[in-house]
Amino acid sequence: MSSKKLNVFLQSNLQELKEKGLYNVIDPLESANGAIIKINGRALINLSSNNYLGLATDAKLKNAASEAIEKFGVGAGAVRTINGTLQLHLLLEEKLAKFKNTEAAIAYQSGFNCNMAAISAVMDKNDAILSDELNHASIIDGCRLSKAKIIRYNHSDMNDLHAKAKEATESGQFNKVMVITDGVFSMDGDIAKLPEIVEIAEKFDLITYVDDAHGSGVLGKGAGTVKHFNLSDKVDFQIGTLSKAIGVVGGYVAGKQELIDWLKVRSRPFLFSTSLTPADVAASIKALDILMESSELNERLWKNADYLKKGLAALGFDIGESETPITPCIIGDEVKTQKFSQRLNEEGVYAKSIVFPTVPKGTGRVRNMPTAAHTKEMLDQALSIYEKVGKEMALI
């Protein structure tokens, strides 16, 4: 018998979400998450994945994964500190450090999990964290888990950050103070003002933490936002994910050797959750090799992104202020946003609507994620569908 209180809670809340157009419907894919996907038997141009470089379906990565499965099996068999560390994990961490130009790196099972792990391993209730108000949910949860005082600053507002950093450090209330930011903000595509953040951090002796989930593989010719600004030796924590441009799954911190040594003895998902599978690790190593050897995929990504952005803007859509391939089409009203996404889908474009609570209320958008794997023909077709549906709904 299930609890009556639970039933009332679930039914009333689900009903409310559905009425407000905030209930997220999940469409299962019948194909790989490439430039074209199959859903309900229909082929659609995919503008919703984070598979920036098309590596999720790359033959070299698939081969590396298959070979690793043959040699090491499908599971790592234990947490890292018992006997779930394969040589492959260490090789991945070496490559990540090289990729990020740091002394060392540590891999986790996901980017989300990495933020939960890393923040709480270093910060505690005697500390404070200055956090951009638009930081990713996993950063927010990682901060909460640490029990440090969370001080939100206005999005990319350096005067606000300066004032709050001064107040926090001069109050004498806190032991350590950290500033934490996304490298690239995932819903708007704007880049964090890292040079100014680092300057403020140096002035007030703040710990610097940059989550570059959407910048790695994209900015700095692929090396990420920190490299884009040439600040590799000025950022304490460089966080990344293996699930977006790298095309696989997993997360990591790159930084000084002592920091990584500490995370290996104190961060809980490393100590208490089974490590990445051999296939994930081998495929990620291959992806890093590809990225470090050539910037070809990165160049293709930017070319496609520029093309799509210019096309959507020329049609009259509000594409916001993105500085990266992330291309929102801002609609505003949640119900209208979902309707727009649904009509695009019916016409052959898969571009997911993103509404509250992922973005603030009234700023619903369809977010487009062009990748290196799209062809010009696919983008042209997508643009003509955008034009048709945009006119039909009187959005342009």
Ligand code: PMP
């Ligand atoms: N941080 C940021 C900034 C992200 O955008 C994401 C992806 N949604 C994550 C962390 C989580 O990464 P993962 O999907 O690897 O768990």
